[in-house]
Amino acid sequence: MTKRTKIVDVLTNDSLIGKEVVVKGWVRTFRSNRFIALNDGSTINNVQVVVDFESMNESELKRITTGASLSVTGELVESQGKGQNVEIIVKALEVIGDADPDEYPLQPKKHSMEFLREKAHLRFRTNTFSAVFRIRHAMSYAIHKYFNDNGFYHLHSPIITGSDAEGAGEMFRVTTLDLDNTPKTADGSIDVSEDFFGKETNLTVSGQLEAELGALALGQVYTFGPTFRAENSNTSRHLAEFWMVEPEVAFNDLVDNMDLAEDFLKYLAKYALDNCKDDITFLNNREVQEDKSKPQAERNELTLIERLEFVANNDFERITYTDAIRLLENSKPYKKKKFKYLPEWGKDLQSEHERYLVEKHFKKPVIITDYPASFKAFYMRENEDGKTVAAMDILFPGIGEIVGGSQREERLDKLKQKCADFNIPEEHVWWYLETRKFGTCKHAGFGLGFERLVMFVTGMTNIRDVIPFPRTPKNAEF
């Protein structure tokens, strides 16, 4: 009958004090047969519900267990106790759904992240994960808001793609063929003309090429969708299914591109600080506690909040690949032979090199630009030196590469040459080449790994803990 009040409102809206409220949520703890900590997901904070156990049916009281869902009607009053400002004095309490304490796996104590990953269906009910996923939502919203407020259009790039020219990684094949009985052509290979689309199709590894098509008419676009890579990578920074944000802007060059990416990331850090205060504070304190049990060398130099403030308020370092190599060659670990791999012009930077630059030398986000063409993608614009391309990677402390982008090759002859160099048949990318044939112009864009952003903003150290149901090699549970 009476409308449910969300716990976030119960805790923050002073005008409700003295009034009767109805709250519904899940029991976090039940102490002394009298105090229920109830949470409904609207905030990380619980409301304390005070039960008059002397007058309650004992069998009903027994059903108030960790994890059970309740409907509580009662008066909101200022708390007699010290830990909270307000509490609800129960008038009526109904157990909506029981949670058998013998079987309910979440206890009011610390669990390991690995254990909770196996209980991915229930881990939303913990403080840490509810905070992470509220922040994940806020970041998703902030991304749309940033682009909308800056005149970008959200472009929906396809998830199933017939394009096989991207080369961004191994792809997941999409087919409706009977795998036990595939149709064959005369030479014995699989006859893909019989497949649903009449050709080989895969899940997208990037929406970039499609975003470029949009940008070259709409001016400023971005994609924000799921991306799939069938790489057998087993690290705390990679997923087989992840979400990527890819803005693309006509008439932008590499400097414009860097300016956009930096402004965007600063906006997101500030948005989190301004709009997710309770959750960020919780995760900040959680990390401080965790760090206490770690050796000095593994602790964070700055707290989570300090790191977010730092990104929001300080300019990123910008350095060319060539200068970065020179800097590494004159670094202490180089001279003391601490690098496992020697930095060398023409070879890609190793993780240890990036970490040195970001975490030891500059101690701030670093944008590395103008990489050698040899290990970058075919669509990146060739620089005047003929050796490097107008690429940029943004490296974050503890996360590594969070953004990768470039100014695109807009000159048709150069792009055709690149296709040849990379063994990409022109007939596969005819539609992409046509944008250079008809009204071509400078343009640039980048890709932001959404989960890596959420890792940075939450301080979580494993990417599997910032997406509800992680997809990794040998794991597609739930």
Place this chain on the structure above:
RNA sequence: UCCUCCAUAGCUCAGUUGGUUAGAGCGGUUGACUGUUAAUCAAUAGGUCCCUGGUUCGAGCCCAGGUGGAGGAGCCA
């Protein structure tokens, strides 16, 4: 895919040179207590020691293979 480490109670872990009956804390249950904040106190239940094979009189412990997990590397976002 490669390297290193790990797998014992519901959870976090200990377990001696290979030895007979595998332990602790937390959680659960039962009871006491009741304005608590990880409540407290007492009692109590709870085990395919990841799987398969091997060595041995005897394996949680040693060996081989497998599976799963973590950290690092590569690839990248």
